[in-house]
Amino acid sequence: MTGCCSEEFARRNPGKMAHSRWLTTANRILRLYISQQNPTHSLQMLATYIMQVYAPVWFAIKSKPSCVDENLLIAMVTDDRDHIKQLGLRRILKARQEQKTGIRKFCIPRLNFDSTDYVDLMNWQEAEVTAPPLLANIPMSEITSRIHDQNNIMLPIIQVPCHTQAVERHVKLVTEASQSVCGERARNVFIKNRILSRQQMTAFNQKTDYRFD
Template identity: 30%
Template structure:
């Protein structure tokens, strides 16, 4: 239900998010306890940002060399673990994440020993040698929550149920997008019934 005036907790959360520029950095320790009472449940409920893959992606593009080095070590270790085992990759469940809201750096938001660390798919085209390069890795801007992303996930899931192989799946997704552009609306029953 929409309102003309936002509730106090909503305004405080919005103020926190808009003014919170460094990811759980030094500013977090200065936030008042009253603010944290509102912000903490929101951060824990929306903790997809604290998935190990997301933190690793942020870390490989960080300007701090130590943070980049730590993330590259984690990625290489995860890649070795994936190639040396036949354990299937599981779907991410945000309930498994325990946030450390007292962290002084975003790489300390999660317990790396307890987390199921996997190599981010966005970096799969890079070799281990390319990852260890000293400059930050430039990543494309990819929205994580938008209607277009949700539609693409739906299209890829549907295509992977119908065809085999990455190339065939990609072709089917591209064809369905092209079809939507050429035929933006399909007829329904109401178009054929005389009223």
């Protein structure tokens, strides 16, 4: 980082603060950094970390959110083919048995574009496979029994939004409900009404978008 930017960029407004978005914090830190002629050492460290670590990792995950072992294993255990489902369960069981303590490094695997099936998109022998967090509540004994189960009933997987923006949008909506009304019932009504309103009126940029029917 050079610490220099154009005058036009320095005058730009980063916009309204959104507590549900972690990127807003990074945005504000960088905005503060470029507006300081003599930034403090702590501010320089934060700006350097954001530019060299946080932002590159975020964009790497954002551009390739699905091509990781955990998501592929989720797809395998929900596959209609029994042998793929059993293979996914065996890999999850092996990953749990070899699970290491501590913080793991997020690495995007190299894709095999010559593969004819999604299960071969990555090299499972080279990758450090980790068990999917969505299946963390399922004990190893149940996974073992399902490997040998002839019925091959699908595992109970929690249905949650997997995209970052979808999760942030829901967090923001819950935050707005908590700031507007009190009580669990009132918050629930507020959230449902807001979702229904957005479904009926997807855009309201001008008066012609408003529908009376």
